[in-house]
Amino acid sequence: AQSVAQPEDQVNVAEGNPLTVKCTYSVSGNPYLFWYVQYPNRGLQFLLKYITGDNLVKGSYGFEAEFNKSQTSFHLKKPSALVSDSALYFCAVRDWGSQGNLIFGKGTKLSVKP
Amino acid sequence: SAVISQKPSRDICQRGTSLTIQCQVDSQVTMMFWYRQQPGQSLTLIATANQGSEATYESGFVIDKFPISRPNLTFSTLTVSNMSPEDSSIYLCSVPDRGGLNTEAFFGQGTRLTVV
Numbered sequence: 001a002q003s004v005a006q007p008e009d010q011v012n013v014a015e016g017n018p019l020t021v022k023c024t025y026s027v028s029g030n031p032y033l034f035w036y037v038q039y040p041n042r043g044l045q046f047l048l049k050y051i052t053g054d055n056l057v058k059g060s061y062g063f064e065a066e067f068n069k070s071q072t073s074f075h076l077k078k079p080s081a082l083v084s085d086s087a088l089y090f091c092a093v094r095d096w097g098s099q100g101n102l103i104f105g106k107g108t109k110l111s112v113k114p
Numbered sequence: 115s116a117v118i119s120q121k122p123s124r125d126i127c128q129r130g131t132s133l134t135i136q137c138q139v140d141s142q143v144t145m146m147f148w149y150r151q152q153p154g155q156s157l158t159l160i161a162t163a164n165q166g167s168e169a170t171y172e173s174g175f176v177i178d179k180f181p182i183s184r185p186n187l188t189f190s191t192l193t194v195s196n197m198s199p200e201d202s203s204i205y206l207c208s209v210p211d212r213g214g215l216n217t218e219a220f221f222g223q224g225t226r227l228t229v230v
Contacts, residue, residue, distance in 0.1 A: 043223035106156040
């Protein structure tokens with residue numbers, strides 16, 4: 001069965017510092033991986049995805065993620081955090097055992113302090 | 115990308131009543147997904163709604179509690195029936211991009227339901 005783990009409930013970063021939000025996955029087929037962000041009282045917004053190709057994927061708002069097959073990880077990164085990046089971040093994987101819906105991690109709350 | 119309009123955006127309902135949530139997409143899509151996000155939790159798939167066939171429900175979700183309609187390729191509704199406080203959640207509809215399963219999914223802004 002496919003699954004996604006986000007080991008950190010919360011990540012605290014000072015503005016201007018680099019940030020990393022961790023994600024590991026378990027899939028039975030090719031891993032199609034996604035990151036989404038949820039701001040308060042808003043729906044989910046797509047940030048980036050890995051389907052195939054380069055292991056370093058660049059996405060919206062300066063975020064990037066590195067796919068590491070040997071470690072089954074897909075950590076989200078940003079070189080310099082902004083206060084406005086404070087939100088809830090979800091890692092997700094395509095569920096090949098279903099009709100193609102996404103399986104989400106439990107989410108990581110990112111807090112960026114000035 | 116797909117633009118999804120979901121309504122209502124929020125509601126406060128009395129226990130024992132039902133609420134129907136609407137999801138309108140700006141393009142035709144084969145599959146629409148309904149998710150539930152309980153307070154402080156991740157998203158859990160309720161069901162997949164395909165046009166022209168019965169919705170497919172995930173384990174723990176039943177049609178009597180969450181009936182779904184899919185009258186055409188751009189619209190779907192989810193009803194939360196006989197509500198109890200445990201149904202208080204954010205409900206989201208989602209569609210894959212037109213490129214299919216190689217692409218990301220898009221989400222409505224969600225319906226925040228509070229049952230009192």
